[in-house]
Each structure stands twice: as structure tokens, then as C-alpha cells.
Amino acid sequence: MARAVLLLPILLMMACGAQGTLVGTGIRVGLEGSIATLDPRLAVEARAMQIGPLIYSSLLEMDAKGRLTPDLARSWSQPDARTYLFRLRRGVRFHDGKEVTADDVRATFISIMDPLHRSPRRGSYAAVKAIEVIDRYTVKFVLQDVYVSFPYALTVGICPEGSPWGQRDPPVGSGPFILQRWRPGEELALIANPRYFGGRPRLDWIQFRILANTTTRLLEMKKGAVDLLQNCVPAYAVKFMQRVAGLQVIQEQGITYQYLGYNLLDPVLSHKEVRQAISHAIDRQAIIAHTLKGLAIRADGVVLSPYNWAYEGNIHQYAYDPGLAKELLDAAGFPDPDGEGPRMRFSLSYKTSTDMEAIEIAQIIKGYLKMAGIGLEVRSFEWGTFFDDIMKGNFQVYSLRWVGVVDPDIFYYLFHSNSVPPNGANRGRYRNAELDSILEQSRRTVDQARRKELYSRIQKILAEDAVYTSLWYRDNLVVLRKGFSGFQIYAGGEFRSLQDVFREGNHGASAERP
Template identity: 40%
Template sequence: MRTYLTRGLALLLMCLCGFSSPGAAENVLTIAIGSDPANIDPRFGIDANSYRVWQLTSNGLLQKDPLSNLIPDLAERWENPDNKTYIFYLKKGITFHDGTEFTAEDVKYTFETILDPELKSPRSAGLQHIKNIDILDPYTIRFTLKDVYSPFLIEMVQAIVPKTAVEQQAGKRFTEHLIGTGAFRLVEWTHDEQLVFEANPEYFEGAPKLDKIIIKIIPDDASRFLQLKEGDVDFIQNAVSPDMVAIAQESQGMQVLTDESVIIYYLGFNLEDPILKNVKVRQAIAYAIDRQALVDHLMKGQASLATGLLAPNNWAYEPEVNTYDYDLEKAKQLLDEAGYPDPDDDGPEPRFSLIYKTSTAPLRIRIGELLQEQLKKVGIKISGIEAYEWEKFYEDVKSGNVQIFSLRWVGITEPNIFHSIFHSSMAPPDGRNRGHYHNPRIDELTELGYQTINLEERKKIYSEIQKILAEDLPYIFLWYPYNIVVMDKRIKGFTLYPDGDFTSFKHVWIEE
């Protein structure tokens, strides 16, 4: 942690003027993450590190509390007079970082630009149900839906952008800087090195206690942790190697926070691949993976085995689904049935070969290496482990230029995510069906899920969805990692959110 004396205070001390300047010491918190944000415009970015930027700089009409309940943010309150109408009453006197006032015009502009087909926002899918957005007065806005869409309110956590400022940007989007209403202003971004945020003294909930936040981009796990130990970094969340968590717990000056998360690691498939489109092949791969060994070896026990996309703490979680315990003989049998017999009876010749792609994150590479060892036992050869910088890797996944890959989903609280991930119409760029999965029954159920208001009926629908996916295996769900923060003991006021949210930094202070 760094405490810097301002030039003015230094001069005062040198002059021995006999009085002090309260608040002249600059309280700087340094955070480390593993990769650069991909797109800081909140209407277009969908990666976790971009989300972290918006949580410092921006606000939505609503926000999630630490229990994932929806509570007011820019909206003072809202009404739902019928199943297709939502009226939001906005807080008054809020300004963006450039000094312009936040009004209903900015809300309307944000959502209409996301829906603009020319801008091709990947965040538009959940907003397609909007029929009209009407400004009733500068601080009141009404959304009218085309049909019943029960998860509509979760879409209102969308960060709002200022219409006037965006209109002045090339392509009508933020690329290198971002203006919001949040507790911190983005003042510097050196790609692949760091982002610098300064406190917003006009923040509508009151000025934050920190003066500055620096987010360092440190891809290497060991370097990230070393900087934490040396005091050059103060805070790391879900980006500390499991090996190093135990070291942190024994280190003076550090504290470790651990809780359940809403994060899921998975092995993804390109279902248009001639080998992987066969469900028996996918099931065989699932039986051939010793997930408990992966958790014990890679995660050092800091995770629990996954049974599906939703974590057990989700209201729609279905525990009674088909699971795939480690069973090499079952895997071999399924591969035989799929038309891929062993060519030399457990000899060195493979049944077939696959390429595993991932990012340069060491954990993801190690997952590939262990999968390579495990799948070899049933005659599947991982002929290449290809690691790319995040942007290149992510583009390959979205474009279908992959066979198998590992990724994670962060912050899953609303089960309607099944629609954007697994509905056949949601292949990129329109949605997040990265594997190009298609099942008419899943299409029908995921639509029914958002058309149903009654919570118990929705739960039944999502129960069936989870059972079908556990048979079809468009993903192999690996594990739910624990939510782990390692930080300097002097950091106070931080709240650990299930999805790794940075929102509570507006309440953080440094106890010297």
C-alpha cells in the first residue's frame, strides 16, 4: 500500500508553517488482475475485467446487494403496474464525471443504442422484449414490453452512459476512456499495464474514502503474488494461484477472505465439429476426466465439484441431474459405441485427436495439460495445447475457431442465462451460445422460463433444462471455485460479493 505526500503538503512541511493540511495524504489502493479489459463501454463489453471497471465508474438503474437481491441505484424506486410495464423514478441531482446532469434521456439513449442493430451489441438479447421506452418527465421513464419477460429487472443493472458525451465519440462508443456517474473516474489507461481511477468528489452517495485506485495488469500468477507480498499490490480477488493462498494465510500483513461464489469453470465444445457433435463422445470425455483429482491438484481443494451451470446457492439449482463420476471403462465403451474403436487395443495409437485452446493464464494451461494426461488413458489424444492472449483466444471461441476450450462464467444469479447460452438463436454475435448447441426442447423451455412469472413454475422449468443439459453435455461442468480475496490487512470496509463485484470499493478505507 502506498501513501503519497502531495507537493503542497511537502512544501508546507519544508516551510515549517506550523499547521497541517487535513486530507493532503493521498490514499492509493492497488489492485492486480490478470488481463486487460476487452471493452470498457458497458453497452458492449461482456468480459469480467470490463465489468470491474464499470463497477467503479458507473451505475445502473438497479444494483445487486451482497446477497444478489436487486436494490435501487440510479433509480429511487420503481413500479410494475402490470406484467409488461415498468416505471422507474430516477434520483435527482446526479451528475456524470463531465459535469452533465443524469436524466431519463441518458437511460433511453443507453438502451436504445444497445438495441441498435448497426452497433451490434452482444448485450442486446435480453432487451429484445422491449416494445417502447417513454420519457414521462426528466426523472421518470417507462419501459413497455412486447411480451412477459420475468427477468426484465436484472437487465436494469446495465450501466448507464451519458448521451451527450457518447455522441461525441468516434463510432458512438467509448474506447479509451469512460464517463459514468460512479464513485471513481477513469483518468488513465495504459493497455496491458494499468488503469488509474480517481475519487469522484461529487458522487451522489458521498465521496469515497479512497483517493485513487490503480488496477495493474499482471498476467503471471507468481509475479502478481510477489508484488502483493512486497507491498506493490494491495488486493487480489480470484486471481491468486491456489498454491499461494496457503502462503498468504501464513503471511504477516495479509488477510484472506473466502466464501461461496457464483462462478463456474467448464470445458466447452464446438458442437459443429464432426467428432464433438456426437453426444456419446462428449459423455465419454466426461467419464474420462477425474474432476476430483483436478480440484485436489490444481485448486488445492479450494473448489467443489460442479453438477451444472447454476451454483448450489441459486434458487433454481437442480441437484438431481445425471453426473459423470470418473469411469475409464464406461468412457471406452461410449467411444466404441460412437464409432471410434481403439485401433490398437490400448496401444499408443489414438482413437482421434483434438486441439485444446485457452488463454495464457497458467491455471487454464495446467487444466489442458492434465486433461491431456487423463484423456490419453481412453485413447483420446490432445495433440496441441494452444495458449493465446485473451483477446485472440476469446475471438476464436466466439468465431467457432476451436475444438475444445476452458472458460468460466462469472456472476450467474438469474437462470435466464440458459437462454443466452444454450438457445439455438443465441450463437455469437447475437448471444453467447459459443458451442452452437441446438436442442428444440431447450429452445422451448428457455423461452417458457422467461415468459413465466410464478417462481415455483419457473423452478420446475429450469429443473428440466438442467436435467437435459446434463445428458446432452454441451459443456462439461468442472467445478465451482471458492471466492477468494487476498489483501493487505489495513484494508477495511470491503464486502465480498458472490460474483466478485468491485462495488464495495466506494466504502473501503485504509487503516494506517
């Protein structure tokens, strides 16, 4: 009976919008691409991870500056170097009314670790020896070895025990908003959770609209059908947005890392000199100045931004040098077949999304590589198809970005030999025994000065091997309709602050997080 009483307000709210009507005050957010899954045990794509914290609560969360803070955990401690103890908030409930307990926490991580589920997150928990439920509100993680960055792996949304795996409809969460409807490729609608332990959100609903076409996305913002665009406005449109009455443009220096990735199993790209040549052949600064209108800074590091404590800038650098690019191609055994003639040394396929700016940049890169004698076929795909190909290794060259990287342990996830999908994001199939050893040592090293030395060596190896071609760090750019207050940009682009956003003149319910 008590559970039925708890569920009644939620069911009434969901019924109000069953036919598509969103009741009360809300905000409409435009997204540039679709979402493959919302299940936090599977989701690794940026948009899903940015929306996820609105639906799911986690043991720990990262604040706007990338610092770990308690979420479902009331407190946490580390009795020894291999043990982590978490005490949960009491009375927190999933959206279906069931209380969140230590059994749910354990079940969430056990399901990720199950090799039969092939979760792309599984590699982050290789060090876990056991997960023990001490009592209803206490859970203990015991590791096989020291893993300094382990707390960062505990920001995954918690699902109810027994949640089915691999279903289209994701499990229920316990976050500030409830998933009301999801129409893949079209929209995602959330309604406020009146029982949220952190206090009811100020907005009644959030509608995420999938607007893959750039022109459509901008026009919808202009005419008032969208209220918020985050990091999906092309540089050429910024001045246009600034001139539209009723809109505000917010710009901040960001840490989003754009890069070219390579399939190292490819017979051409397996040559380090070829990847180095491509890196020297591209005038990144010219692209930043002319195409990106200065809304980025050149990336002279590997993945980490210059603001990260482990960043190493003293690495092999790839200045624009088309002459050197040609020399490297010659040395790799790919001579120019006809001097200044039209024939290419070889040709590659470059995969990207259907985003207009991404395609434009791909065409510019094609022009630079042509001058070095490399042919490039630019192929654009709908986001889901594109990302699926990258995960499967079905590519030669692609361009993507890593968003909001704070923990340098990401290098293990990206480049360790054991991190080939689905166990991680070593999508290029890079293998280096020396690097593997250093990565493993970095996870076990507690002293931060020593860890910095190890990460310095890791970045130098990766730069020398040109596993990625570093392009730039993109500024954060938000277009927000005037009248909304409380929005905050997060390092990873999470929409978490939407739980605190309100429409001026209609502040709605608010409460301090306990």
C-alpha cells in the same frame, strides 16, 4: 457557469494525476488479464463487468448477496406485467458535469438494441417493445411479452446520450470513481468522484495493474507493490501468501462455475457420446483435491450453484469412469485403432489463457483424455486473443468460468438458438428446438414453482446433451494487505465495495447513500 463550477473540482483532481502521480490514499489491485472494453454497452468479459460499477451507475444494481436494489432509480414500479416505470434520482451528474436524465437511460438501451452495433448484450432486450421518456426523471419500458427476469437486464451502466459507439476511450459514467487513465494491457487508474450522489469514496484513487504472469503477480503482492488480489491466486500459492507478513487471506465458498465448452459444429464434437465420454474421462475430484488443494467443490449441476433457488441436482451425472468413456467413444464410431498402442482415436485442440494454473489443469485433462484414446493439443493465448477466438467460435474445446450467476434466465443467454454471438453467449452453437421452447416459456412464467419445474427440465436436457462438461465451483479467495478495512466479496466478483474501503487511521470522507 453553474456547470463550470461543478466541473472545476473534478478537472483539478484529474490534472493532479495527468503525469501519472496518484495523489492521496489509494489501493493497488492486481488483475490476471487485460480488459478489451470498458464501455458498459459492450462489456461482457468478467473483469470489465467487475470494475464497471466503480465508473458507471445503473438503474438497478446487485448487492453482495445478488439481490436487486435501486441505484440511479429512486424508485421503480410495475403497473402491469409488461410495463416497468423508473423514477430517477435528481441532481445526479456524469463525470463531465452533465445531469443524468431519462433521455440518457433511453439512449443507452436503444444503442444496445440497435442491430448495427452488434452488442453482445442485445439479446437481453429482445422483449422490449418501446422505451418512453415520460419526463426528465421518469422512464418507462414497455415489453412485447411478459419477461419475468427483465429487471436483471437493467444493471447496465448508463452513458450520456450521444456517446459514440466502438471508441477506444469509453463513455463517461456517473459512478463513485472517474476513469483517469487506461493503458490497455498495463493499468487502469481511477480517482474519487467528489460529486458522487452516494457520497465521496473514502479512497482517493484505485490503480488496477494488469499482471498476467502469475509469479510476477504474487511477487508484487509480497513486496508491497499490490494491495489486493481477488480470485487470481493459484491454489498452490495460498499457503505462501498466508505466511507473508502484513497480508490476510480471506476464503469463502463461491458460486463461480468452471466448465469445458465445445464447438458443436465440429464433426467430432457434434457427437453427444464424444462429449459424454470426455465428461466421464476426467477425475474432477482428484483435480480438486491435488491441484486446487480443496478450494473448490465438484459441480454436479449445470451453471447454477446448489445455492440457487432453481438449481436441479437430479440430472445425468458424469462420475469418473474411463471404461464407460471408452464404450461411449466406440458407440460414437471412434474405435481404438490399436488397443493398448500409442495411436489416438482422434485429436482435439484445447484453448486456454496463459494463466499458469489454467495451463496446468489443461495438461492434467490432456493426461486423462489420453487414457481414453483422445489426443489433446493444449494451446495457450494472451487473454484478449483467447476470448476473441471463443466469441467467434474459433475453437474445438476451451475452458472458462461463469462468475456470480444469480438469475437462472442466464440459460436463455447461453443456450437458446437465437443467442449465438453477438446476440448472446451460445458460443458452442447449440441448437435444440425443444429447449428453445422451454426457455421461452420460462421467461413468461410468473409462478416461481412452475418456473422451477421448467428450469429443472432445462438443466436435465443440457446435462444429457453434455453441452458443457461441468468441472467445479471455485471458492472465493482474496489476499488483502492489512491496514485496509471495508472490503466485501460480491457474488459476481464486483469491486463495488472499494468505494467503502478505507485505510485504517485515514478514514477519509464518508457519507451514507441517500
